[in-house]
Amino acid sequence: MDERIVILDFGAQYTQLIARRIREAGVFSEILPCTASVENFATARGIVLSGGPSSVYQPGSPQLDPALLQLQRGDGSPMPLLGICYGLQALVHSVGGVVEAAEHREFGRASLNILRDDKLLAGIENGSQVWMSHGDLPTHAPLDYEIIADTTSAVIAGLRHKTLPHYGVQFHPEVVHTEGGQRIFENFVGEICGCRCDWSPASFMTQKIAEIRELVGMDHVILGLSGGVDSSVAARLIHEAIGDQLTCIFVNNGLLRHGEWESVQKTFRDHFQIRLEAIDASERFLTRLEGITDPERKRVVIGNTFVHVFEEATSAITSALGTKPKFLAQGTLYPDVIESISFKGPSVTIKTHHNVGGLPEDHPFEILEPFRELFKDEVR
Known part of the structure; x- marks a missing residue:
């Protein structure tokens, strides 16, 4: 901008x-x-x-x-x-x-x-x-x-x-x-300030599509699809920019809403024609969550399990493509970024967020976050 x-x-x-x-x-x-x-x-x-x-x-x-x-x-x-x-x-x-x-x-x-x-x-x-x-x-x-x-x-x-x-x-x-x-x-x-006052979410999206095309070039992108607004719109935007160079990974963690497992696959595979790897890991997640009541510990277990499942899916995608995807896309929103950087005064404990700071430090991907500067309603 x-x-x-x-x-x-x-x-x-x-x-x-x-x-x-x-x-x-x-x-x-x-x-x-x-x-x-x-x-x-x-x-x-x-x-x-x-x-x-x-x-x-x-x-x-x-x-x-x-x-x-x-x-x-x-x-x-x-x-x-x-x-x-x-x-x-x-x-x-x-x-x-x-x-x-x-x-x-x-x-x-x-x-x-x-x-x-x-x-x-x-x-x-x-x-x-x-x-x-x-x-x-x-x-x-x-x-x-x-x-x-x-x-x-x-x-x-x-x-x-x-x-x-x-x-x-x-x-x-x-x-x-x-x-x-x-x-x-x-x-x-x-x-x-003398600004033109012509910025809008629509103009941002147009600019972002061009930026993604230039950044990704001929490489591949993977995206963890949850079925929610953030990752779904990110998938649509990135797909518009680079087409089949995007592969989405949709994991059933056993905590989805009724019918969501089927509807997400139908929407993204059949309607949007987006490459989608759907993995049913519900038993693995539920087994590891058994007996845990602390919300923060649950988030850690879910996050760690997801990373393992995601790594397995990435290996399968790499074999199918014949090349390892270079970029990992996330639906990170601006409030998540603000929470990570804002002045908080005395030490404040805030729950962890799955899109900021949740990846292992040695992950091999470059991160692509097309919405990290937008609020949720701007993404909608």
């Missing part, structure tokens, strides 16, 4: 919503942890600083890299910034403004009072309801910044730099409770 907005994740529960809103505005968005190096942003058209649960004064809390404030885009223009809630607080704190603890944590609607005409709030009605969720809030604007909006409880609900395209809001425009929130993102990416 030649246009993208980077979202720096400070640990907010709403970070993925921000990414969704920006994509709905027609610009590709990418989430990176707030600890990411500024070298990752060189090709971005703008940067959003997400909210987060921390206080800027809390030991170990994520802080804004001062280099972001000096960052320029490829054309030499200053990099636009938009801080949201904690992102605004981190911005204010980093440039000498004052952030203080609120008397009471604010969570709920507030009425926005617009103080100045501005590109960011263009088209937003004065008195619009916005959603607050914070314990701290900025109380004094830094030098060279001016307040563009407030509420009855927040002296600074909106802020901008006087000469640079640096903005911040104390509320959450990404949630549905904020009236005109989508318009704020459209203003930021279109009017402030």
Whole structure:
């Protein structure tokens, strides 16, 4: 994608919503942890600083890299910034403004009072309801910044730099409770960042088909087909790109829905004309799962057993083709990737996902993940 907005994740529960809103505005968005190096942003058209649960004064809390404030885009223009809630607080704190603890944590609607005409709030009605969720809030604007909006409880609900395209809001425009929130993102990416706003999942798919053809060349791809949306659409997309160079492996692990074993084979073999190796390993899976009640242990057993079955199927496919497939395709989605890289603050235990980190380190394949940048509804 030649246009993208980077979202720096400070640990907010709403970070993925921000990414969704920006994509709905027609610009590709990418989430990176707030600890990411500024070298990752060189090709971005703008940067959003997400909210987060921390206080800027809390030991170990994520802080804004001062280099972001000096960052320029490829054309030499200053990099636009938009801080949201904690992102605004981190911005204010980093440039000498004052952030203080609120008397009471604010969570709920507030009425926005617009103080100045501005590109960011263009088209937003004065008195619009916005959603607050914070314990701290900025109380004094830094030098060279001016307040563009407030509420009855927040002296600074909106802020901008006087000469640079640096903005911040104390509320959450990404949630549905904020009236005109989508318009704020459209203003930021279109009017402030100067994006064309012509990205869509359909344009992404067209580009991805061409990329797969170029990447795979004359080699072969195998894909573990589950019958679910992710792997099924991945199979269709890859098949459209390379045809019979794709072979899908469908394993019956004994945990399928009634009739699914038969329906998946019929759909992919007969209807889509996709090469399919169907393996009934239900007895092997169920025998190894017998007596296990811990969910995480079940996932490990299922994963390990699947790897063994998959390796056996791959050997059979290699013999039939006369050459070993070079690529292993997966239906990994963007939330899986985000879960693996996002800033989580203190150590957090998250259940393992079968498409990220589940393969043995010595697997012989190059990984092909056509949807690793998409959300599930975009794949649908």
